[in-house]
Amino acid sequence: MSEEEETTAATTSPAEIARFFRRYGWSFDSIDDDTFRTSFRGKNAAFVALVRVTEHWVVFTINPFVKAPDAGFGAVALKLLAVANQQASLVKLGLDDDGDAFINVELPTESFIYEHFAAALTALTHAADGLLVPILQATVVDDRNLA
């Protein structure tokens, strides 16, 4: 690895992300200079996803993915989210500052290419659609356990 190779790696830009959206065939809105909003309908629900370009990362997010119940997520739902992190490739699930569940994919802006964009959106949509019902079911089980 030459020093020149390390220092000349291209970083992506919001303009390039807009081109990737068009190539992927999805419509989008620009929320601000660095953030795009898109949406899709899965088998069970419709989702809104944000794609944000920062200095170091391109972040694809669905947040909230599932709003937290009033008492917060219980052990069954928490375990499902934690296990899904290891089973779902590229995506990360977690709890935000409000306790709501989110899904995201983060990749470096450096050397970010269309294949990364496509892989990230595919992973995000697949995980969101596949995990929504199990998580909602888990929250029902948690409710019953608390009753």
Added chain:
Amino acid sequence: MVSEDLPGYFDVYGWRYERRESRVFRTGFVGENGAWDIWVTASDVLVVFLISPYVERPEGIAPGAPLLRTMLKANHELNLAKLGLDDDHDVCLSVEMPADGFGYSQFSDALTALAHYADELKERLDSAVVEDAEDHAVRQGVL
């Protein structure tokens, strides 16, 4: 093929490694809060950097709400890396990158993130494990 490039990346990064299978490598590091093995696996689709198990848990006590909540909240803070539960319900810390376009820059980002967070999160997760054990003891009527 990424697996053929990985030895060169390890050399540039300056970490020793062991090639365990054609596409599986083991490396490790000693941080301020512990020592960990890192497994690097390159498939045609993904390059995965994994520490598993990352946090030791008392035998016979499944991860409870305190540990799970701590892990999932931490995931909101981490860049690139994530905490999860593997098939044995051990806590693992990983970074996954697409194999397409994978180069030294991604390799370096992944190893740096994994090593940084492994050290940074250890105490917080250890405390959550203790809380889990206390909850378990209360439920068992021990405390």
